[in-house]
Amino acid sequence: MEKKQLMELAKEAREHAYVPYSQFKVGAAVLTKDGRTFTGCNIENSSYPLTNCAERTAIFKAVSEGATEIEAIAVIGNTTGPISPCGACRQVMIEFSDANTPVYLTNLQGEVEETTVSALLPGAFTKEDLHGK
Numbered sequence: 001m002e003k004k005q006l007m008e009l010a011k012e013a014r015e016h017a018y019v020p021y022s023q024f025k026v027g028a029a030v031l032t033k034d035g036r037t038f039t040g041c042n043i044e045n046s047s048y049p050l051t052n053c054a055e056r057t058a059i060f061k062a063v064s065e066g067a068t069e070i071e072a073i074a075v076i077g078n079t080t081g082p083i084s085p086c087g088a089c090r091q092v093m094i095e096f097s098d099a100n101t102p103v104y105l106t107n108l109q110g111e112v113e114e115t116t117v118s119a120l121l122p123g124a125f126t127k128e129d130l131h132g133k
């Protein structure tokens, strides 16, 4: 699975976005270490804060199907530059990734920013911080 293919899956998933409030469609695709792919879109709600972002939809689909180790993530939106995931999604990405897991951020113009999960959320709180629990 290439970077380009993962971004294409994210683009297709974007078409399923349920966005009656923002009209801002986002798509995501996750490649997991077992070779499977999972896609997601943003899903809004009339109770606005209940909205689920595309990234978390894709990750939660993977985890709920038994795939908890992410190999790569792609995200796409109709943004000026490459899309920037929200803080909640960055934290959820870290839970199921390695520090160097690649994240491909893109937009409809085809601009791509290739980054990593740890670069997106430096100093994140992780399960390693749960000592003394």
Ligand SMILES: O=c1ccn([C@H]2C[C@H](O)[C@@H](CO)O2)c(=O)[nH]1
Pocket (backbone or CB within 6 Å): 019, 022, 024, 025, 026, 041, 042, 043, 044, 051, 052, 053, 054, 055, 075, 083, 084, 085, 086, 089
């Ligand atoms: O990376 C992002 C940024 C925003 N959104 C969604 C949340 C909401 O439905 C809409 C506007 O913020 O876009 C995502 O799904 N992913």
Ligand SMILES: [Zn+2]
Pocket (backbone or CB within 6 Å): 053, 054, 055, 056, 085, 086, 087, 088, 089, 090
């Ligand atoms: Zn988010």
